[in-house]
Amino acid sequence: MRTKHAQAADHFIHESPSPKAQHNAAIHLRRKRDVAANELQEFEELRTRASEIKKHTLTHLDQYLEEFEKNALANGVQVHWAVDGNEMNARVYEILKKNEVPYIVKSKSMLTEECGLNHFLEEQGMEVYDTDLGERIVQLAHEPPSHIVVPAMHKTREEISALFHDTMNTEAGNLDAKYLTLSARKDLRQRFMNAKAAVTGVNFGVAETGTVTICTNEGNADLGVNKAPVQIHCMGIEKLIPRQEDLGVFIRLLARSATGQRITTYTSHYQKPRAGSEMHLILVDNGRSHHLGMEDFWEALKCIRCGACMNTCPVYRSGGGHSYGYAVPGPIGSIIAPARNFEEYDDLPFASSLCGSCSAVCPVKIDIHGQLLKWREVIVEEGEVDTKKSLPMKVGSWILSRPSWYRRAGKWARKLLSWFPGIARKTVNDWTKGRELPEPPNESFREWYLKTRKNEENE
Ligand code: SF4
Numbered sequence: 001m002r003t004k005h006a007q008a009a010d011h012f013i014h015e016s017p018s019p020k021a022q023h024n025a026a027i028h029l030r031r032k033r034d035v036a037a038n039e040l041q042e043f044e045e046l047r048t049r050a051s052e053i054k055k056h057t058l059t060h061l062d063q064y065l066e067e068f069e070k071n072a073l074a075n076g077v078q079v080h081w082a083v084d085g086n087e088m089n090a091r092v093y094e095i096l097k098k099n100e101v102p103y104i105v106k107s108k109s110m111l112t113e114e115c116g117l118n119h120f121l122e123e124q125g126m127e128v129y130d131t132d133l134g135e136r137i138v139q140l141a142h143e144p145p146s147h148i149v150v151p152a153m154h155k156t157r158e159e160i161s162a163l164f165h166d167t168m169n170t171e172a173g174n175l176d177a178k179y180l181t182l183s184a185r186k187d188l189r190q191r192f193m194n195a196k197a198a199v200t201g202v203n204f205g206v207a208e209t210g211t212v213t214i215c216t217n218e219g220n221a222d223l224g225v226n227k228a229p230v231q232i233h234c235m236g237i238e239k240l241i242p243r244q245e246d247l248g249v250f251i252r253l254l255a256r257s258a259t260g261q262r263i264t265t266y267t268s269h270y271q272k273p274r275a276g277s278e279m280h281l282i283l284v285d286n287g288r289s290h291h292l293g294m295e296d297f298w299e300a301l302k303c304i305r306c307g308a309c310m311n312t313c314p315v316y317r318s319g320g321g322h323s324y325g326y327a328v329p330g331p332i333g334s335i336i337a338p339a340r341n342f343e344e345y346d347d348l349p350f351a352s353s354l355c356g357s358c359s360a361v362c363p364v365k366i367d368i369h370g371q372l373l374k375w376r377e378v379i380v381e382e383g384e385v386d387t388k389k390s391l392p393m394k395v396g397s398w399i400l401s402r403p404s405w406y407r408r409a410g411k412w413a414r415k416l417l418s419w420f421p422g423i424a425r426k427t428v429n430d431w432t433k434g435r436e437l438p439e440p441p442n443e444s445f446r447e448w449y450l451k452t453r454k455n456e457e458n459e
Pocket residue numbers: 257302303304305306307308309310332358361362363364365366368
């Protein structure tokens with residue numbers, strides 16, 4: 001097992017100019033989510049309903065995909081299937097080439113991040129303009145997003161101001177958020193106006209109508225799609241829901257869980273091409289069918305990408321989104337990534353305190369920390385855990401299952417810790433880096449309890 005996440009998180013904490021920015025922004029969103037959730041009496045009911053709808057859809061996915069395709073084709077949409085990221089990228093490129101498109105405007109899509117679409121198109125000599133403000137910031141900084149909803153969460157206003165000065169020649173040192181936002185808007189305006197193609201992700205695909213729903217706060221997806229004569233929507237096959245009426249459940253949960261809003265500013269539904277335009281829909285598997293077949297982990301495909309599990313996760317908030325090294329970071333990314341590439345990401349299930357806060361906020365009730373624990377079992381069974389970790393676990397398991405040995409071990413541990421307080425620090429155990437152990441007590445709880453009860457009985 002590699003320890004890439006731990007090293008990258010350590011680097012972020014010690015080398016990043018603003019490790020606190022990520023923490024503060026995430027905790028702010030978590031608080032807003034709580035306020036929004038608490039003001040809705042039926043919030044828990046909605047979570048249960050959403051979880052059931054997703055379970056039903058995923059267990060009948062073949063049927064709903066066929067229904068979705070049939071209805072989309074009947075609407076005049078050109079439907080394409082992509083078995084993996086390479087195929088998705090190739091389909092997008094073919095469409096763009098056929099229409100002699102020199103550049104695209106693209107709204108936020110974690111699927112295109114996952115498949116490396118920007119990089120692929122740029123290699124073919126095509127320009128890509130990310131139009132979501134956060135995405136544009138990280139694109140200009142040549143960085144991947146650090147959060148699925150707030151891609152530039154790790155950046156401070158000072159960093160963004162300097163970046164815009166370097167790349168867009170804005171006024172040096174101007175930290176006014178409105179000025180910076182308007183500068184980015186102005187910079188993108190002409191790209192929107194002259195774009196021949198717009199690419200988007202998809203939040204929900206409705207099987208009953210063959211419609212795709214896209215939620216944004218900036219209207220950038222809508223501006224691109226309504227202006228360009230070619231619109232391309234890239235959709236992971238797990239994004240389906242059966243009926244139009246199911247949408248209400250998810251729309252009410254998504255924004256509340258993501259940013260604490262009651263609804264995203266723009267919730268747009270695309271059903272057919274405008275007159276004289278083309279509408280393409282690319283349905284992408286890229287490991288999802290394989291993942292769906294994993295008995296212990298398929299539930300992660302219910303995810304609606306709200307980011308709430310990231311905002312609440314103490315490991316994500318401290319170590320930063322880039323430390324995961326996968327398009328979807330945080331607790332849910334730590335389940336999905338090893339399902340897609342076990343060798344590459346088998347350290348991620350350990351990037352969690354297993355506190356369960358992620359599961360408590362997830363709007364589709366995924367047992368996130370349960371699945372992370374299950375992944376750890378798989379990784380141990382596969383022999384991927386190094387001896388430094390597995391040996392103490394074996395010894396611990398042996399001692400914990402033998403009460404007399406447990407009591408003896410506790411006594412010796414208390415003595416050792418009081419004689420040599422530094423014994424557990426740094427060199428012996430990574431976990432104690434940056435943490436102070438409390439003073440060891442003179443007696444165990446059991447000893448204290450027996451003594452106290454005896455005293456009480458004698459009184
Ligand atoms: S796992 Fe749940 S909380 Fe995390 S992003 Fe997905 S839907 Fe949101």
